[in-house]
Amino acid sequence: MTAPLVKPKKKNPVERTRLSTRPPVPRSRSAQGLTRAAAEGSFELQVCAECSTVQYPPREVCGNCLSAHLQWKPVDNRGQLIATTTLRHSNDLYFRERLPWRVGTVKMAAGPVVVAHVHEDCVADGPVRLTLKLDRSGQAVLHALPEKDTPNMSDAAQLRESTCDPKFRRVLVTDGKSAMGLAVAKAMLDAGANAVFLGDPTSWKANAAFDRLATDPRVQVVELDVTDTDSVDRLAASIGGKVEILVNTASYLRDGGILGRKDVILARDAMEVNVLGLMRLAQAFGPGMCFRAADGSNNAVAWVNILSIHAFAALPARGAWSASMAAALSAAQTLRAELSGAGVRVLNVFPGPIDEEWEQLTPPPKLAPAAIAKAIVKGLQDGIEDAYVGDIAEEIRERLRENHKAVERELGQ
Amino acid sequence: MSNPILAQFMNELLSGRLKLVDLTQTLAPEFPTIVLPPEFGQAWPFRIEEISHYDERGPAWYWNNFSMSEHTGTHFDAPAHWVSGKDQPDNTVDSIPAENFIATACVIDVSAESAENPDFLLTIDYVKAWEEKHGRIPERAWVLLRTDWSKRTTPKEYLNMAEDGAHSPGPDAEVVPWLIRERNVHGFGTESVGTDAGQAHHLNPPYPCHYYMHGNNRYGLQCLTNLDQLPPQGTLIFAAPLKIRKGSGSPLRVLALAPSA
Numbered sequence: 312m313t314a315p316l317v318k319p320k321k322k323n324p325v326e327r328t329r330l331s332t333r334p335p336v337p338r339s340r341s342a343q344g345l346t347r348a349a350a351e352g353s354f355e356l357q358v359c360a361e362c363s364t365v366q367y368p369p370r371e372v373c374g375n376c377l378s379a380h381l382q383w384k385p386v387d388n389r390g391q392l393i394a395t396t397t398l399r400h401s402n403d404l405y406f407r408e409r410l411p412w413r414v415g416t417v418k419m420a421a422g423p424v425v426v427a428h429v430h431e432d433c434v435a436d437g438p439v440r441l442t443l444k445l446d447r448s449g450q451a452v453l454h455a456l457p458e459k460d461t462p463n464m465s466d467a468a469q470l471r472e473s474t475c476d477p478k479f480r481r482v483l484v485t486d487g488k489s490a491m492g493l494a495v496a497k498a499m500l501d502a503g504a505n506a507v508f509l510g511d512p513t514s515w516k517a518n519a520a521f522d523r524l525a526t527d528p529r530v531q532v533v534e535l536d537v538t539d540t541d542s543v544d545r546l547a548a549s550i551g552g553k554v555e556i557l558v559n560t561a562s563y564l565r566d567g568g569i570l571g572r573k574d575v576i577l578a579r580d581a582m583e584v585n586v587l588g589l590m591r592l593a594q595a596f597g598p599g600m601c602f603r604a605a606d607g608s609n610n611a612v613a614w615v616n617i618l619s620i621h622a623f624a625a626l627p628a629r630g631a632w633s634a635s636m637a638a639a640l641s642a643a644q645t646l647r648a649e650l651s652g653a654g655v656r657v658l659n660v661f662p663g664p665i666d667e668e669w670e671q672l673t674p675p676p677k678l679a680p681a682a683i684a685k686a687i688v689k690g691l692q693d694g695i696e697d698a699y700v701g702d703i704a705e706e707i708r709e710r711l712r713e714n715h716k717a718v719e720r721e722l723g724q
Numbered sequence: 725m726s727n728p729i730l731a732q733f734m735n736e737l738l739s740g741r742l743k744l745v746d747l748t749q750t751l752a753p754e755f756p757t758i759v760l761p762p763e764f765g766q767a768w769p770f771r772i773e774e775i776s777h778y779d780e781r782g783p784a785w786y787w788n789n790f791s792m793s794e795h796t797g798t799h800f801d802a803p804a805h806w807v808s809g810k811d812q813p814d815n816t817v818d819s820i821p822a823e824n825f826i827a828t829a830c831v832i833d834v835s836a837e838s839a840e841n842p843d844f845l846l847t848i849d850y851v852k853a854w855e856e857k858h859g860r861i862p863e864r865a866w867v868l869l870r871t872d873w874s875k876r877t878t879p880k881e882y883l884n885m886a887e888d889g890a891h892s893p894g895p896d897a898e899v900v901p902w903l904i905r906e907r908n909v910h911g912f913g914t915e916s917v918g919t920d921a922g923q924a925h926h927l928n929p930p931y932p933c934h935y936y937m938h939g940n941n942r943y944g945l946q947c948l949t950n951l952d953q954l955p956p957q958g959t960l961i962f963a964a965p966l967k968i969r970k971g972s973g974s975p976l977r978v979l980a981l982a983p984s985a
């Protein structure tokens with residue numbers, strides 16, 4: 312059984328920090344279907360439209376009937392472990408540092424025989440569940456997990472290489488005074504975070520909920536205004552080496568399209584917070600997180616952006632804000648590419664309408680900030696990259712796949 | 725031919741018999757800007773980004789870009805800032821006659837009252853009592869309200885925000901027109917974030933200092949500091965806003981000349 316993770320000791324300041332290395336990245340284009348499924352936390356393989364054969368590894372034509380009509384679909388993830396071995400030697404820099412490493416062969420109920428990373432709690436020749444996870448290179452890999460959850464199974468070192476669990480990690484919540492920031496901070500503490508740095512952009516403004524949360528000994532209030540480069544730099548200089556998960560809750564949302572105003576001040580303020588704020592944080596905190604990306608069991612692992620489903624499809628009633636969301640998504644994708652070298656994951660969260668002060672007139676259903684915070688924690692625990700939260704976000708995303716022009720027209724009405 | 729008065733003035737300054745006091749707050753991102761209800765447009769705070777610092781962006785030079793509103797930091801309010809002053813002649817910073825940038829100043833010290841009551845309002849009676857002690861306010865003089873508000877160094881203390889809004893001292897609705905009518909003052913200056921009191925939206929008219937001063941083509945100065953270094957009478961103020969086309973105000977350096985003793 313997996314030994315429970317223990318609270319990491321304080322870092323030895325005179326020991327050389329373990330630098331981050333990445334598992335190998337040889338992937339074919341068709342294998343990126345696995346990446347997409349893993350990034351969103353679903354288990355999908357190619358299924359032949361002609362003969363229904365489930366394919367693995369991903370390929371261009373069906374291994375059974377040579378049809379080129381292969382579709383990515385959720386498939387049964389159950390299987391039987393038919394062989395396992397524990398690697399005690401590797402010439403690969405990444406695996407060398409993480410030995411021993413258990414791998415095995417699984418005969419899937421859906422048909423294929425696959426090679427997978429095998430969880431330490433899996434019984435030899437026993438039943439397993441397969442799951443698709445992203446490794447530190449951002450590539451999809453198969454993990455075989457015990458058929459049923461075992462105690463502390465998420466603490467297994469091998470699995471933690473693919474996840475970003477807040478447990479025993481230190482989290483920066485950039486704006487802790489918003490409803491979202493408060494919800495995220497609470498959720499992180501509930502998920503076992505060692506510490507939460509709670510950003511305060513408006514120290515002059517009283518907020519009883521913020522003050523209450525600040526009395527928790529695990530919470531440290533820090534002044535942080537993402538529109539102020541100096542403020543971001545000062546904070547990074549002070550706690551940059553301790554941030555293992557950064558959740559950017561700083562957000563600026565206002566109603567209004569483009570023609571209805573005579574100025575771009577609102578648009579500019581939205582860009583200042585939602586886009587340039589993200590970039591300032593990245594420049595200040597990114598390098599430190601990359602440096603600590605392999606530093607022990609509480610290594611720096613994840614960067615979370617709370618965006619909106621309207622990053623993909625503008626809501627003209629909030630046109631300036633929508634533009635800032637699209638720009639923020641683009642910046643977040645660049646950040647993902649830049650952090651991937653060190654293995655720090657970027658989790659982009661795409662909620663629908665949120666139940667908060669700037670969306671008073673948005674008709675329900677609206678997401679409670681706590682529901683989004685919960686999705687963030689789960690996304691980190693699962694190690695995914697993109698989380699669509701709530702029915703509206705799911706629906707818009709589905710419909711964008713079907714007919715993005717229809718979505719564009721309807722949101723514009 | 726050189727003017728003997730200017731030569732004497734420089735002598736007084738160099739000898740230290742006249743002192744120069746900087747009444748300006750340092751422009752920094754964390755310096756508070758006035759806060760309006762969030763649904764209104766907001767004044768930009770001071771923000772600064774380095775262009776280069778003897779580095780790969782510019783090997784031999786250091787410089788910054790900055791942004792802010794016309795009403796950020798220690799700043800000047802032109803009459804056009806308020807709707808009551810919108811039709812006044814020469815009411816923007818670019819058109820105000822340059823001679824208006826030099827004026828004498830009276831400093832009314834209400835720091836003790838303000839410490840006791842952050843909502844302290846300056847009244848006609850208070851000014852009359854002050855004049856009994858320090859002499860009549862001369863024509864065309866700035867009236868500067870010393871509250872020691874500039875010594876409140878955190879944004880929280882400085883803005884002093886409660887659930888019912890900001891609490892800071894200022895003039896009441898009667899003293900402002902009185903100062904204009906009876907003393908023909910040049911303008912009104914404060915240490916807090918506005919020339920009006922924090923709760924001045926409850927006065928009649930709301931924001932009387934803005935309403936009357938600008939409605940009578942007078943000026944405002946706010947976010948001043950070091951007023952505690954000035955005598956009640958006899959100070960000369962140099963306050964020239966940036967020449968922004970049709971500007972409603974501007975951050976500026978406010979310098980005071982006063983006898984040393």
Ligand SMILES: [Zn+2]
Pocket residue numbers: 359360361362363364373374375376377378
């Ligand atoms: Zn087939």
